[in-house]
Amino acid sequence: MIVPFTRWQRYGDVQVVRDHYDEMAAWINGLEAHSSGLIRPAGGYGDWLDVQDGTPLELIGTAYFAESTAMMAQMARALGKTYDVLRHLALWSEIREAFRTRFIGADGRIGNGSQTSYVLALGFHLVPDGLVGAAADKLAAGIKAHGGRLTTGFLDTGGLLPMLTAAGHPDVAYQLLEQKTVPSWGSQIGNGATTIWARGAGMRTDGVPNGPALNSLDHFGLGAVGDWIHRTVGGIDPDPAHPGYQHFFLRPVPGPGPHAVPSRADERYLAPYGQVRSCWERSVGTFVLRATVPRNATATVFVPASSRNAVSAPPGARCVRTGGGAAVYEVGSGSYTFTAYCNIPARYGTF
CATH class of the missing domain: 2.60.420.10 (Maltose phosphorylase, domain 3)
Structure with a gap:
């Protein structure tokens, strides 16, 4: 879902959407058929390599179900498929309501309070307007509680700084960018990195890889911060x-x-x-x-x-x-x- 959508958005060529439309529509139908009350079952790797701040798999799956459906509505509009636009918008609205009922508290708390819970809910527009500020404040407070460090893994490290910025906390985003203790981008650079590693502590101070069997030293997961630098710092x-x-x-x-x-x-x-x-x-x-x-x-x-x-x-x-x-x-x-x-x-x- 994400790759065809993003290629279309960045290059303006709708052919990639047309080529894969039927498969993507079938994927949405499959997610809907194998959900319970539009809540996805637990499964998958979750927020891989989070920093001791796990996120419920049902929350992750349901959030991506909603976002995939929203993408589908936009791609259907680009192809002039009016019925599909209306169907997917209606389905997205129902998933959003199911997500709100299951995972969002009256005080703006999301899921189990992990950083990824907030980033997903805010980034995918699943939080009611009246609770966006409270949820963003809780995300910022959670980062402070972790010593000003991120705890997100592969799924939402890329979304963390954009959500903080959009929700009125650019100061916290910049603090994370400039953090130099593990886990952080600054700690990797300070330890000799010329690419972004899969793990915050990818290399020991003696230059030996930390867990080489599971440690890519050039990976998009944490490197997704580059998108925020491009779109927010550069603008x-x-x-x-x-x-x-x-x-x-x-x-x-x-x-x-x-x-x-x-x-x-x-x-x-x-x-x-x-x-x-x-x-x-x-x-x-x-x-x-x-x-x-x-x-x-x-x-x-x-x-x-x-x-x-x-x-x-x-x-x-x-x-x-x-x-x-x-x-x-x-x-x-x-x-x-x-x-x-x-x-x-x-x-x-x-x-």
Whole structure:
């Protein structure tokens, strides 16, 4: 489900969806037929290599059942299959309600309180709107309780930092990124890693692999943090409504505090329409964002600023709204430089 969906979204070619549609539809039907009240049975590896913070397998299976069904509705819409769109949206709504009843408490607690429980529920939009803030706060508190370290495994290390950022805790996301004690990316780099390992403690300090039989020293599991760096630190974020980067978002989220790391970023992506670039740098009193939009594409640019009046915008950039700590502009193809003055709003940290 995930690979055809993602290929379609990134490259804008719906043929991969058309080629595999029948198999994917059969997969959804199979999940539905072998569930109990739309709750999936326990099975599988679960959140492989979590850090002593296991997540119920029924929760994991049901969350992915919901997300797969949501993907199916979007892919059916892309192929003009109206009946299938309505069927899968209705099924997704029913799965969401079953998930809420079984796994979400009235206070926003998810499942057994593991970090992965919160990341799945928040990332797959399974938490009722009125409980999103409470759930995100509990996730942030749980990270603090574990000494500021992640406990997620392969399934949701990639989703951890995006969910913290989207739910209003970018400071916690940056703290995890900069953590240097095991398990963390910093500990691997400090121990000589030039690739991201499957395990937080993949190598002993004497250079001997820690458990070589089960220890890849170049693995996507924990390396999925690269997607957050690309989309959040760099700020190049695809628009699901316009696959292939025909339209995309440029919304970098700099770290909090006056001396946060990084103080600059330069992210580039070769999209189907050409190179997309988001280059920003901050110093005392200013935040400068340089954006490049390829030909035949458009972008929505979020400039961290307290108001529109705090931004010097280039010709051709049309301000469409302000709020949420940003002035938002629509732009067409070309290169643009935005300069924000004074302080970045509180959600980003001041500088």
